[in-house]
Amino acid sequence: MQSLRVKGGAEIRGSVTVSGNKNAALPMIAALLLAEEECVLRNVPDILDVRTMLDIAGELGAEFSFKNHVLKFRCRDIRTTKVSREMCSRNRTSILFAAPLIARCGAAELFPPGGDVIGRRRLDGHFYGLIKLGSAMSGDETYRFHAPGGLFGRELFLDEASVTATEQILIAAVTAKGKTTLYNAAGEPHVQDLAQLLNAMGGRITGAGSNTIEIEGVEKLHGCDYTIAGDHIEAGSFLALAAATGGELTVHGTAPRHNWMLRRVFERLGVAMELYSDRIILPGGQQPKIQCDFGGHIPQISDGPWPQYPSDMMSCSIVAATQCTGTVMFFEKMFESRIYFADRLISMGANAIVCDPHRVVITGKAQLHAVTMSSPDIRAGMAMVIAALCAKGTSTIHSAEVIYRGYENLCAKLTAIGAEIEELRP
Ligand SMILES: CC(=O)N[C@H]1[C@@H](OP(=O)(O)OP(=O)(O)OC[C@H]2O[C@@H](n3ccc(=O)[nH]c3=O)[C@H](O)[C@@H]2O)O[C@H](CO)[C@@H](O)[C@@H]1O
């Protein structure tokens, strides 16, 4: 177990460049298996989940080098269509190897994926898509797919706009015979980025980013040279840190259009930020006051499928709200266990009422005090780091490796903007 020691109270000031989007890089690594030619991916974040995806791809037959955020990847032949239970359990996107294996070999065998424990995480959309495109599926705890005759495009309608199910279907349909139209598709920036990568490999995908995606199947994909977009969730997390500590921060490397809803939510918290084509600035010296809804009603911040507020931004935003004056309700609609960590904030002195597993009411501004805590998931872990940086005293955060699944070089990036944080070696 890795731990962090965090001293609160330091002034946060400076600039940070975010890494490539974790949730784009991971499905892209699975998608690269579709081509026999060399593919180059740039701006790949060097995080644990990426290493896991590369380990799996390597076992399946890919050869690659990964240095300075550049991944050179080639999979001439698939060596096996099975991914071990242990490998699958290491992250959520291991399940996305199903599509390229079925597409290239007509078979795949996988086990339940891992990933953050933030509530029930359905795979129904993945299986619906693969089966409708022509794969048989058997097994309960082992997922076995067979499509000896290949996959065939068709009309699909997801019962919910699942991010990874949409990605699974994009990867499966891009080389299926005929046209696939996917309704109620997810449109997150990482889904759009994956579609663009597949197009750079010769795919014919239109509509990504909207809720209807059309995919004209092509026979084969070729090599590519593609750069992953910056991580808007990492950007939002650092901006939440600046907002919570009254700091001043410039964030580089994220597209302004990926942060429009973030700006709306921060406006509601009374935090101003400026979006430019090449950077976001959160000016210092703000004393944020939560903005009531029209008529003086307590405002609500809720998450939802893109372009609504990302669920992955909720935890850091809750901590930011503890440092704003006024009252706001957070309604986490997507996951039922994500806001459990609010109990830890209460033990630090936050004025929070946990109404039920989905809703918490925060009244600020509260003086937080240092505690010892453990990171339950990537985003709650980052939220705890932010809370510790606002608190009086020195906090210890255990299970830091969970945070490193999603944040590259966290301590170095935080130290560079003034935070007092160090890794405790076991
Ligand atoms: C590797 C990866 O990319 N992981 C992300 C992906 O996970 P993942 O793809 O697993 O998440 P899904 O999009 O499938 O679903 C997220 C949750 O939202 C619920 N839901 C979803 C769609 C909808 O219209 N209504 C609804 O209630 C689902 O039931 C589920 O509880 O998307 C999540 C939601 O953005 C993010 O938190 C994860 O970081």
Ligand SMILES: C=C(OP(=O)(O)O)C(=O)O
């Ligand atoms: C929930 C997340 O990741 P995963 O789906 O990989 O567990 C996340 O990135 O916040």
